[in-house]
Amino acid sequence: xxxxxxxxxLEEAYKKASKELGCSITDLEIEVIQRPSxxxxxxxxxxxxxxxxxxxxxxxxxxxxxEKETIKTEEKPIEKExxxxxxxxxxxxxxxxxEVKIPKEEKIEKKIKEEKKSELPKIKEEFEEFYTEKExxxxxxxxxxxxxxxxxxxxxxxxxxxxxxxFDENTLLIEFKGPDSALLIGKEGYRYKALSYMLFNWxxxxxxxxxxxxxxxxxxxxxxxxxxYLKPLIEKIKKEGRxxxxxxxxxxxxxxxxxxxxxxxxxxxxxxxxxxxxKYIIVNEFNxxxx
Numbered sequence: 668x669x670x671x672x673x674x675x676x677l678e679e680a681y682k683k684a685s686k687e688l689g690c691s692i693t694d695l696e697i698e699v700i701q702r703p704s705x706x707x708x709x710x711x712x713x714x715x716x717x718x719x720x721x722x723x724x725x726x727x728x729x730x731x732x733x734e735k736e737t738i739k740t741e742e743k744p745i746e747k748e749x750x751x752x753x754x755x756x757x758x759x760x761x762x763x764x765x766e767v768k769i770p771k772e773e774k775i776e777k778k779i780k781e782e783k784k785s786e787l788p789k790i791k792e793e794f795e796e797f798y799t800e801k802e803x804x805x806x807x808x809x810x811x812x813x814x815x816x817x818x819x820x821x822x823x824x825x826x827x828x829x830x831x832x833x834f835d836e837n838t839l840l841i842e843f844k845g846p847d848s849a850l851l852i853g854k855e856g857y858r859y860k861a862l863s864y865m866l867f868n869w870x871x872x873x874x875x876x877x878x879x880x881x882x883x884x885x886x887x888x889x890x891x892x893x894x895x896y897l898k899p900l901i902e903k904i905k906k907e908g909r910x911x912x913x914x915x916x917x918x919x920x921x922x923x924x925x926x927x928x929x930x931x932x933x934x935x936x937x938x939x940x941x942x943x944x945x946k947y948i949i950v951n952e953f954n955x956x957x958x
Contacts (some may be wrong), residue, residue, distance in 0.1 A: 669698070669720040676703050677715045684719035696720045781860075804833045807874050811839065815866075824850055838877040838921070841866060849883040859885055860916050877921050893922045901930055909951035920946045 670688060674680035677699070687693045701716035802810075812831035819829060826845035834840040843851055852859045863880045870876050880886065897912075904910040912923055920938060927950055928936045935953045940946050 669696075669935065671700075671716065672719050673714050673716050675714055675794060676716070680715045680717045681719075684717065688719060688721050690721040694722050696722055706760040727820070793833040804836065804839070804876070807876065808832050808839055811841075811870065814840070828853075833881045838879055839870065840879045840881065843880075843882040849885075851882050852885050856885065856889075863914065879921070888921060890922050895917060897923060897926055897930075901927075904931065904934075904950050909949075911949045912947050914947050920948065923948055 670684065672684045672687070674683050681692050681695065684695055684697070688695070696719065698718040699715070700718060703715040704713040728902075731933065739787055765914060786809045808831045812829065815829050815831065819826065824845070824847040826843055826848050830840075830842040832840050850858075853861075858879070859882055862876070862882075866878060866880060867878050870878055900912065912927075915923055924936065924938060927948060931950055933953075934950055936948065938946055938949050939949050
């Protein structure tokens with residue numbers, strides 16, 4: 668008989684099922700109904716839900732044990748003399764078969780241990796497969812789109828459905844449109860920077876992807892700003908052979924990185940991080956260390 672188990676993680680659900688059903692994890696028959704999800708900023712969090720039951724072999728062994736105990740408790744009293752004779756007969760047979768029986772029991776015990784050892788890696792592989800499950804960038808984009816729209820559906824801004832789609836193989840494009848979308852930019856772009864920083868740190872740390880946040884064509888103006896900032900730096904690099912940018916926020920790092928790599932295809936162009944977690948870009952000649 669299967670039992671529904673719910674817990675924050677699959678591992679906890681397995682342990683809970685093992686405890687409630689009275690058998691080890693290796694003896695469980697498990698069907699995953701719902702995989703756990705952390706959600707986004709506390710929204711959409713889901714627990715793991717499984718259907719668990721003990722394997723038939725374990726159930727049969729439990730039934731046999733109960734039947735033996737029941738027979739033992741219901742056994743009628745036997746007279747002392749008859750009981751003594753039966754006991755002596757059993758001991759004599761036991762002594763005859765002892766030499767054969769002991770190796771057989773050891774062999775069975777060894778086989779059980781080997782079976783348990785072979786089952787444990789399978790459970791470990793199931794956990795590893797679950798936590799290392801690979802998703803396509805399209806799947807990730809769809810998941811993020813749902814979570815962002817859930818987050819902003821209660822906001823007071825009049826905005827259209829937020830679109831999240833692949834921009835390239837390493838970048839997601841996030842588009843905000845609608846009558847009030849420009850309000851998300853804020854004075855001097857402070858809201859845009861805050862939103863970009865929040866989305867970038869969430870998506871980059873969880874999915875190792877970059878983002879391109881577009882709000883009412885604000886990104887285009889930022890690209891123009893970066894191009895103007897890079898002009899004197901590019902001239903300096905051409906003369907001296909190397910250089911670096913100032914600390915740049917969120918998506919501005921990616922804009923500058925793209926521009927510098929296109930300008931200097933034969934140089935080493937990479938993002939560096941300060942001790943405080945701030946990012947900037949360096950440009951220099953290729954060498955053995957960088958190769």
